[in-house]
Amino acid sequence: MAKVLTKQEWKRRKKLYAYAKLAAAAALALLIVLVLLLGFIKVMRNLFSRGGAETPPASTMKQELDITELFLSKNEYTRPGNALTEVKGIIIHYVADAGSTAVENRNHYESLKDGSAKTAESTHFIIGLNGEIIQCIPLSEVACASGARNEDTISITFCHPEIDGIPTTATHQSLVKLTVYLCAKYGLDKTAVLRHSELGGQSCPKYFAEQKEKWAAFLAETDTLLSQQKKDKK
Numbered sequence: 215m216a217k218v219l220t221k222q223e224w225k226r227r228k229k230l231y232a233y234a235k236l237a238a239a240a241a242l243a244l245l246i247v248l249v250l251l252l253g254f255i256k257v258m259r260n261l262f263s264r265g266g267a268e269t270p271p272a273s274t275m276k277q278e279l280d281i282t283e284l285f286l287s288k289n290e291y292t293r294p295g296n297a298l299t300e301v302k303g304i305i306i307h308y309v310a311d312a313g314s315t316a317v318e319n320r321n322h323y324e325s326l327k328d329g330s331a332k333t334a335e336s337t338h339f340i341i342g343l344n345g346e347i348i349q350c351i352p353l354s355e356v357a358c359a360s361g362a363r364n365e366d367t368i369s370i371t372f373c374h375p376e377i378d379g380i381p382t383t384a385t386h387q388s389l390v391k392l393t394v395y396l397c398a399k400y401g402l403d404k405t406a407v408l409r410h411s412e413l414g415g416q417s418c419p420k421y422f423a424e425q426k427e428k429w430a431a432f433l434a435e436t437d438t439l440l441s442q443q444k445k446d447k448k
Contacts, residue, residue, distance in 0.1 A: 281347045289327035292336040296356045301400040305360045307371040307410045308379050308419030316342030334358040337371040345384030379420030394439045404437040
């Protein structure tokens with residue numbers, strides 16, 4: 215036989231039921247607010263990430279170009295921290311130390327920070343013997359690589375196995391891809407890609423400075439890929 219509830223017990227149960235409904239409604243409202251807030255934060259992050267002079271997200275560059283960020287410590291000799299506000303060219307260099315790796319050259323630049331060598335030397339990117347790319351300086355800052363053109367250029371330096379300065383196939387491929395990427399990013403064409411030797415008397419990069427037909431072929435390859443990218447975007 216079912217228990218007969220008193221009037222007071224019915225009132226108490228009705229109150230508990232009403233409180234339960236209110237608690238459920240409040241929890242649902244809180245969940246909706248949290249979802250909307252997270253969506254708003256994501257939208258704002260995307261908007262702000264599109265501004266400024268920084269590169270695209272590091273993950274994108276790493277996937278496409280296998281770039282590892284090993285930024286130099288800020289110092290007056292290799293990473294002064296001066297803003298790179300305009301990019302008008304890409305300058306190609308070579309390490310001139312046959313057989314040395316990208317990491318070894320990056321660490322060499324880092325060792326100059328105390329000023330004991332009394333030289334200012336660095337680069338934005340170093341391409342290794344296996345095509346790996348190390349970024350030493352953020353693209354929002356100048357590198358100490360190209361003299362008077364430090365203020366409006368990005369520098370790429372590549373490793374080479376022998377003193378003739380010829381890059382490996384993997385190094386060459388990464389050099390082309392990185393050059394194309396940077397040209398596309400800053401709206402440049404092959405005329406903005408220069409050898410270090412074109413800024414002064416140095417034979418740098420040795421292979422491309424001495425083998426003019428090889429340099430012409432490199433520029434042609436770069437131009438072809440740039441043109442293809444433009445077609446793909448249409």
